[in-house]
Amino acid sequence: MKRVLFSPIGGTDPISNDRDGAMLHICRKYKPDYVYLYLSKEMIEFHQRDNRYLYCLEQLGKKLDHHFEVELIERNDMKEVQIFDSFINEYRDILNYIVKKHPECEYYLNVSSGTPAMKSSLQMLSLLMDHKMIPIQVSTPVKKINPHLEDHEEYEVELYWEFNEDNDSSLYEDRCIESKGNNLLDQIKKQIIINHIYSYDYVAAMTVAETLVNPLSENVLSYLRAANWRLQLNIYGIQTELKERKSDILPVRNEKYRNIFEHILNLQIKLRKEEYVDFVRGLTPVIMDIFQIAVEQCEHLNYKDYISKNRYGVDCWDRDKVYKNPRLRQALERFFKDHAKYKEMYSSNLAPVLEEFSDNQEIAVLSKEIRSIESKVRNLPAHEIISVTKDWITRHADGNTPEQILEKLKRYTMLLNIGIKKEYWNSYDDMNALVVDMIKRE
Numbered sequence: 024m025k026r027v028l029f030s031p032i033g034g035t036d037p038i039s040n041d042r043d044g045a046m047l048h049i050c051r052k053y054k055p056d057y058v059y060l061y062l063s064k065e066m067i068e069f070h071q072r073d074n075r076y077l078y079c080l081e082q083l084g085k086k087l088d089h090h091f092e093v094e095l096i097e098r099n100d101m102k103e104v105q106i107f108d109s110f111i112n113e114y115r116d117i118l119n120y121i122v123k124k125h126p127e128c129e130y131y132l133n134v135s136s137g138t139p140a141m142k143s144s145l146q147m148l149s150l151l152m153d154h155k156m157i158p159i160q161v162s163t164p165v166k167k168i169n170p171h172l173e174d175h176e177e178y179e180v181e182l183y184w185e186f187n188e189d190n191d192s193s194l195y196e197d198r199c200i201e202s203k204g205n206n207l208l209d210q211i212k213k214q215i216i217i218n219h220i221y222s223y224d225y226v227a228a229m230t231v232a233e234t235l236v237n238p239l240s241e242n243v244l245s246y247l248r249a250a251n252w253r254l255q256l257n258i259y260g261i262q263t264e265l266k267e268r269k270s271d272i273l274p275v276r277n278e279k280y281r282n283i284f285e286h287i288l289n290l291q292i293k294l295r296k297e298e299y300v301d302f303v304r305g306l307t308p309v310i311m312d313i314f315q316i317a318v319e320q321c322e323h324l325n326y327k328d329y330i331s332k333n334r335y336g337v338d339c340w341d342r343d344k345v346y347k348n349p350r351l352r353q354a355l356e357r358f359f360k361d362h363a364k365y366k367e368m369y370s371s372n373l374a375p376v377l378e379e380f381s382d383n384q385e386i387a388v389l390s391k392e393i394r395s396i397e398s399k400v401r402n403l404p405a406h407e408i409i410s411v412t413k414d415w416i417t418r419h420a421d422g423n424t425p426e427q428i429l430e431k432l433k434r435y436t437m438l439l440n441i442g443i444k445k446e447y448w449n450s451y452d453d454m455n456a457l458v459v460d461m462i463k464r465e
């Protein structure tokens with residue numbers, strides 16, 4: 024397989040301190056078939072003065088009995104050689120051009136010549152390009168910063184070549200290091216994982232985590248998986264994953280109340296992700312649950328005395344039992360003239376019961392408001408393919424924005440006094456912060 028080298032040219036090229044500069048040293052070891060030299064304005068002037076770069080490559084080719092096909096990329100207008108943004112896009116275009124011109128080759132990048140901006144751009148691109156690019160670092164002969172002893176203005180290239188100690192096999196030392204870039208790439212990927220976590224996209228976070236060279240610990244991965252189970256409302260999955268540590272992310276202990284709390288939190292995440300159709304579809308189950316708890320708390324109505332289960336095990340209002348309570352019957356039939364319309368227990372027939380029997384006036388009022396909102400926004404998206412936006416919800420929900428609807432649900436839940444504290448509503452962000460902190464400490 025043929026080899027291609029792309030190399031910026033720096034102040035120590037082609038020879039410095041009686042040793043190969045980075046470009047020449049890479050060519051000596053890897054013997055690329057094609058060499059692309061990137062020259063800034065200053066390097067072009069040196070090239071035009073004495074042909075130093077091509078001369079040394081020609082002499083090296085003779086010594087190695089190898090032909091280097093060299094192409095110069097001259098940038099006379101390149102003066103701001105220290106600015107990273109000047110190179111990252113241009114180098115990407117150049118590398119794509121090289122790949123297109125020389126397909127199915129091995130591609131090498133000199134990340135030791137040129138300015139820091141040039142080097143870092145190539146190091147970054149070696150990680151981001153679609154094709155494999157091998158970045159090569161070349162250490163100095165003295166293993167520290169090269170002292171620049173050469174007079175670049177009076178550079179006697181033939182003399183430098185003659186006294187280049189790397190031409191002597193007894194003095195030659197391979198100083199090339201293939202930079203794996205694993206640590207840098209992992210750091211970039213970890214930040215991507217963190218961004219996905221903050222966006223509540225735990226599947227994407229886990230997918231990126233699988234590509235890390237140095238994987239995350241099983242402890243961190245277990246929390247990531249648990250976060251994803253939580254978003255799916257899979258409490259069993261969380262318990263299986265975290266066991267006794269589940270309380271780290273699940274603040275509500277009572278199973279029934281926890282399910283309601285987690286469902287409302289799930290709606291909160293759907294709002295933040297602007298998943299309005301799923302938000303609307305998720306209203307009915309949680310409204311039914313909180314209404315049922317509110318009915319259970321009515322001091323002057325033991326609703327269980329008036330229900331029976333149908334053959335499917337669903338709670339239904341029992342007509343004969345309801346008729347024994349004129350107040351309950353009147354509350355229901357004020358809205359439903361026919362008993363068949365309110366036989367099964369739904370939020371639609373719990374709301375009038377709460378208006379009549381709730382001991383908390385705010386709950387009674389909120390029950391009516393929430394039921395009205397549900398009836399106006401739920402049915403259409405459930406039965407037709409329509410675009411549900413924030414404005415659509417606001418128009419159909421008595422002027423309530425999705426955020427205001429969510430706040431009504433939170434307020435209602437707090438009024439039930441079921442052990443949900445105000446600070447619990449930040450539970451997802453607290454969980455994310457916990458996982459991110461674990462990742463940063465690894």
